[in-house]
Amino acid sequence: MPIQEANFKTGKIKVIKYTVYIASKFHSRYRLRPIKAQLQALGFKVLSKWMDPDVNTDTTCDIDSLGANLELSKAEAERDSAEIKYSDIFIIDTQDVSETGGREVELGMAMRSGCDLFRVGPIRNVFHTQAPAHNSWQELIEYLRENYIHG
Numbered sequence: 001m002p003i004q005e006a007n008f009k010t011g012k013i014k015v016i017k018y019t020v021y022i023a024s025k026f027h028s029r030y031r032l033r034p035i036k037a038q039l040q041a042l043g044f045k046v047l048s049k050w051m052d053p054d055v056n057t058d059t060t061c062d063i064d065s066l067g068a069n070l071e072l073s074k075a076e077a078e079r080d081s082a083e084i085k086y087s088d089i090f091i092i093d094t095q096d097v098s099e100t101g102g103r104e105v106e107l108g109m110a111m112r113s114g115c116d117l118f119r120v121g122p123i124r125n126v127f128h129t130q131a132p133a134h135n136s137w138q139e140l141i142e143y144l145r146e147n148y149i150h151g
Contacts, residue, residue, distance in 0.1 A: 024093035047083035094121030
């Protein structure tokens with residue numbers, strides 16, 4: 001649910017911040033960090049803790065997103081699931097090929113939770129057709145600015 005602000009004089013409620021979750025191949029987090037920062041600068045609350053620096057100290061995750069520590073992996077899956085549940089906007093980045101399927105599981109969770117869905121990148125499986133496509137991150141950011149930012 002969007003973060004809202006109530007005006008007690010007028011009785012109106014306006015959305016002041018939408019929450020966003022970005023799903024992608026784990027190694028893509030390096031490429032996506034500047035995108036996350038751009039969305040935050042526009043006023044979006046971008047969850048996606050999976051891409052933050054130093055969040056994961058298990059360096060084997062760069063080779064295989066599961067990593068060597070199954071307990072840490074389980075905790076991260078629970079964290080990501082909660083972030084998706086509380087997101088208003090879900091963006092799946094399919095620019096990089098991924099064999100693990102994590103982002104597709106996350107897309108399924110987002111579809112179930114009712115998030116607004118978007119995709120940057122090609123269709124790589126049938127469920128990607130459910131997320132409207134944008135040709136680039138800059139195109140999507142402009143769309144979000146025009147349609148979700150209320151000043």
